[in-house]
Amino acid sequence: MTDDQHTDPDPENQIADIVDTIHDMRGQGEATVGALIEQMGVASFTPILLFVSLVIVTPLSGVPGLSSICGLLIAMVSAQLLLGRDRLWLPDFILRRQMPRRKLNTALSQVEKPLSWVQEVTTRRLSFLTRPPFSYLLYSICLLCGAAMPFLELVPMSSSLLASVVALLSISLISRDGLFALLGLTALASTAALLLAVSQLLF
Numbered sequence: 001m002t003d004d005q006h007t008d009p010d011p012e013n014q015i016a017d018i019v020d021t022i023h024d025m026r027g028q029g030e031a032t033v034g035a036l037i038e039q040m041g042v043a044s045f046t047p048i049l050l051f052v053s054l055v056i057v058t059p060l061s062g063v064p065g066l067s068s069i070c071g072l073l074i075a076m077v078s079a080q081l082l083l084g085r086d087r088l089w090l091p092d093f094i095l096r097r098q099m100p101r102r103k104l105n106t107a108l109s110q111v112e113k114p115l116s117w118v119q120e121v122t123t124r125r126l127s128f129l130t131r132p133p134f135s136y137l138l139y140s141i142c143l144l145c146g147a148a149m150p151f152l153e154l155v156p157m158s159s160s161l162l163a164s165v166v167a168l169l170s171i172s173l174i175s176r177d178g179l180f181a182l183l184g185l186t187a188l189a190s191t192a193a194l195l196l197a198v199s200q201l202l203f
Contacts, residue, residue, distance in 0.1 A: 014174055015119040018047050019112060026108050033073065034095030037088070045081050045088060049074060049142060050170035054114070056149075056163035058107035060099070067159035069097050071149025074166055078143035082136060118171055126178025138169045138181060141188060155198060161191040 018040075025039055040048050052070050061067050073094055080088060128134065145162040152158035168184030171177065 014047065015115060015122070015171075018050065018174075019115045019119065022051070022108050022112055022115070026105050031099045031101045031104050032095065033069065033097045033099070034090075036099075037090070037095070045077055046170055046173045048088070049077050050167060050174065051111075052077075053163040053166035053170060054111040055104075055107050057160050057167060058110050060103050060107040061159050061163070063100060063103065065153075066097075066099065067153050068150035069094055070163075071146045071159065074146025074149070074163075075143050076146075078139050078146060081139045082143070118175075122171065122175035122177045122180065124176045126182070127176040129178030129181045130172050130176045134181075135173060138173060138184070141184075142166045142169055145188075152195070155195070158191075158195060158198075161187075161194070165191060 021039055025036060036051075037048060040051055052073050055061075056067055056070050061070075073090065076090060076094075077088060130138070142165075145166050149159045149162055152162070165184050165188045168180050168187055172180035172184060
């Protein structure tokens with residue numbers, strides 16, 4: 001089982017740690033996926049989900065191929081959460097993926113403020129929605145959203161919309177705030193309806 005499943009850390013401290021880590025990432029030399037994951041903490045599965053999904057919500061998602069790589073990353077992390085792994089494993093082709101440093105710094109600066117706001121507004125509400133068996137449903141949704149991103153990369157905004165769902169669900173799992181789980185499920189339904197409408201127009 002992961003640290004997210006075994007322990008119940010202070011959500012405020014955990015989100016604050018994520019904000020501090022993101023701040024430290026800005027301006028550092030190496031900008032590979034592996035280096036960023038290492039800074040986030042390879043055993044911190046759900047914070048990695050949150051970080052990656054927030055990055056895709058930013059304009060960095062416009063970098064060719066990055067949404068697909070991040071989608072695969074989200075799917076693999078979610079799958080390993082479902083399997084209860086203790087340590088995260090990722091293939092080398094994902095870990096070696098370079099990110100443009102200037103755009104990455106811009107993206108990191110853009111996610112700091114929203115996370116600070118999340119830290120202030122989250123509290124333990126409807127926390128049963130963030131624990132088994134419901135948590136497995138949330139992990140499964142994150143997995144499906146991530147797996148869909150490589151196939152939808154050519155559809156404008158689709159990856160960002162799916163990443164928003166993952167971000168909301170990740171926040172709920174970290175903070176034990178079931179309200180964010182409900183927001184994530186609502187966002188999922190809206191995104192699915194929008195993508196269905198777009199697919200009908202295209203095909």
